[in-house]
Amino acid sequence: MSDQKGLDDVRLSINAVNITVDDAFRDRIAQALVKLRRYYSGDLITAEVFLRVEAHGGPNDKSLRIVYGVPGTGAFAEEEGENWDTMLHTVTGKLKHQLERKFTNSQNSYRQH
Numbered sequence: 001m002s003d004q005k006g007l008d009d010v011r012l013s014i015n016a017v018n019i020t021v022d023d024a025f026r027d028r029i030a031q032a033l034v035k036l037r038r039y040y041s042g043d044l045i046t047a048e049v050f051l052r053v054e055a056h057g058g059p060n061d062k063s064l065r066i067v068y069g070v071p072g073t074g075a076f077a078e079e080e081g082e083n084w085d086t087m088l089h090t091v092t093g094k095l096k097h098q099l100e101r102k103f104t105n106s107q108n109s110y111r112q113h
Contacts (some may be wrong), residue, residue, distance in 0.1 A: 010045045011039065018053040025084060032092045038066065039099035045070050051084075064088060067094075068095050075099055 010033060033047050044071040054059060054061040065078040077094035079087040093105040 010034070010047055012047045013050045013099070014051070014056070018050040018055065019030055019051055021051060028085065029088060032088055033066075033068075036092060036095055038097060039096060040070050040103050042070060042103075062087065066091050066095060068099070073102060 002017045012030060012033060014029065029049055031101060036112065039047070046067075048067040050063075050065040051065075052063045054063070060082060061079045062082060062084065063078065065091070066076070068075040075095045075098040077091045077098070079090045079094075081087045081090075
């Protein structure tokens with residue numbers, strides 16, 4: 001399943017395998033990605049979210065991957081586990097760290113004004 005919608009100037013695509021994503025979780029994904037927007041003040045951003053439940057059904061059978069694409073570079077993070085919200089929090093934390101390292105410098109600071 002794939003779902004695309006825009007968040008300000010962020011193009012969001014949610015892809016789910018072996019799972020149906022409800023509207024409430026879609027909204028939590030969107031809110032988490034909007035919060036990341038403050039770490040990059042440049043042009044168009046794409047966010048691709050991949051949710052997967054493995055058929056084996058064992059522990060850590062869920063995976064969440066996010067590709068946060070910005071011009072010239074991008075950020076990628078993934079997590080496996082049992083709880084979608086915990087994995088979303090962990091993945092967005094990893095993305096935040098990557099974006100801070102890449103864009104908290106003088107090259108990006110002029111765009112915030």
